[in-house]
Amino acid sequence: MSNKETVIEPHIWDAFKKELVKGHETWGIVELGYRQPDDTAKPKIPGKIMLTGFTDFCPYTIDMDFYKDVRTEFTTDEWLDILLGAMDYNGEGYASEEQKLAMLTRLLPFIEKNLNLIELAPKGTGKSYVFGNISKYGLLTDGGKVSRAKMFYDTARKTLGYITGHDYVAIDEVKLVQFNDVNEMRSILQGYMEKGRCDVNGFEVASDAGIVFLGNIETDNMDEYQNMLTELPTLFQESAMVDRIHGFIKGWDIPPMQPGLKVSGWALNTEYFCTILHSLRDDITYRAIVEQLVEVSDEGYERHIEAVKRIATAYLKLLFPNVRSVRDVNAKKFQQYCLRPAVRMRGIIQKQLAILDKEYKKDEKQMPTFTLREISDED
Numbered sequence: 001m002s003n004k005e006t007v008i009e010p011h012i013w014d015a016f017k018k019e020l021v022k023g024h025e026t027w028g029i030v031e032l033g034y035r036q037p038d039d040t041a042k043p044k045i046p047g048k049i050m051l052t053g054f055t056d057f058c059p060y061t062i063d064m065d066f067y068k069d070v071r072t073e074f075t076t077d078e079w080l081d082i083l084l085g086a087m088d089y090n091g092e093g094y095a096s097e098e099q100k101l102a103m104l105t106r107l108l109p110f111i112e113k114n115l116n117l118i119e120l121a122p123k124g125t126g127k128s129y130v131f132g133n134i135s136k137y138g139l140l141t142d143g144g145k146v147s148r149a150k151m152f153y154d155t156a157r158k159t160l161g162y163i164t165g166h167d168y169v170a171i172d173e174v175k176l177v178q179f180n181d182v183n184e185m186r187s188i189l190q191g192y193m194e195k196g197r198c199d200v201n202g203f204e205v206a207s208d209a210g211i212v213f214l215g216n217i218e219t220d221n222m223d224e225y226q227n228m229l230t231e232l233p234t235l236f237q238e239s240a241m242v243d244r245i246h247g248f249i250k251g252w253d254i255p256p257m258q259p260g261l262k263v264s265g266w267a268l269n270t271e272y273f274c275t276i277l278h279s280l281r282d283d284i285t286y287r288a289i290v291e292q293l294v295e296v297s298d299e300g301y302e303r304h305i306e307a308v309k310r311i312a313t314a315y316l317k318l319l320f321p322n323v324r325s326v327r328d329v330n331a332k333k334f335q336q337y338c339l340r341p342a343v344r345m346r347g348i349i350q351k352q353l354a355i356l357d358k359e360y361k362k363d364e365k366q367m368p369t370f371t372l373r374e375i376s377d378e379d
Helices: 010-020 064-073 076-086 097-111 127-133 182-195 270-280 285-293 302-319 331-356
Strands: 028-035 048-056 117-121 138-141 168-171 197-200 203-206 210-216 247-250 294-296 370-372
Touching: 010 048, 064 270, 076 097, 076 270, 076 302, 097 117, 097 127, 097 168, 097 247, 097 270, 097 302, 097 331, 127 138, 127 168, 127 210, 182 197, 182 210, 247 331, 285 294, 285 302, 285 331, 294 302, 302 331, 331 370
Parallel strands: 117 210, 117 247, 138 168, 168 210
Antiparallel strands: 028 048, 197 203, 294 370
């Protein structure tokens, strides 16, 4: 049936237009009727299928200010459990706060633009589930052949790849990844991970999607002080590529999935939660707060600085969304839950870089010192 055979009467459109055009995906129950033809009219009016009603499936509306404000009603421990519940996990099933935070670290690319991470972990910790099932705004790709056409731009079909239209692209089973053209992918991946855009045969591809690499490694290799990348394809053993990964998730800090970790009872609606995370990507006030708070030692390596600030910003959005200005920040908690974890995540990347390339052992490529500024009354 073509659009010429259907009609929405003006009064019906006025009644339901907000629900019908509120997002790029609209799901609901459509009620249809039939408008009888009128052969006496000049010109004749043909019969048409018409919309008579619409019931939206979406059980919520997004109120960002409410979400931010309600954070103040919970302690940090309670908030961690709420976030885990929204991911379908039971906070009470974790043995420690460290385990909870390790799991929540997987959400950082959901909430911060162009954040590139790598997670290496044992099997069974739920990597594929989190990146493939929690958010409709992200994409999980299976391990196997990864081509420029699929990831970025198909020059033959003139169609954009996975990287556009998503908040992140997670490449699963990175140990098994094969590139059709390694040299081409090296150039395009490095360019995109650096700037959020790349050139494909004269066509510029731009996106704010982060790239996440997921892989299982042997237990003996789960040590940040030795080369953890030996099981990965050679492209991921090159310092130029690794340097463009902002942070490392220690997947072995996340417990294997078990019945006690499955959420039961009431929890924050997952789709609502991920829509909130998606919306928070556009909020630049959190990065401005981080810039005001964080002081870096002189002559720090720029990629280390940017990575730490980007990760710390993501943590701030996730754990303390109620913060509206630097005055709202609890410095001790920011240090504990945002800055130090960000430095640790980038610090593992730095250790791997120093193992791969002696250039990163030089003073100018070492991790700078990150401290908090004292905020005066005028700030």
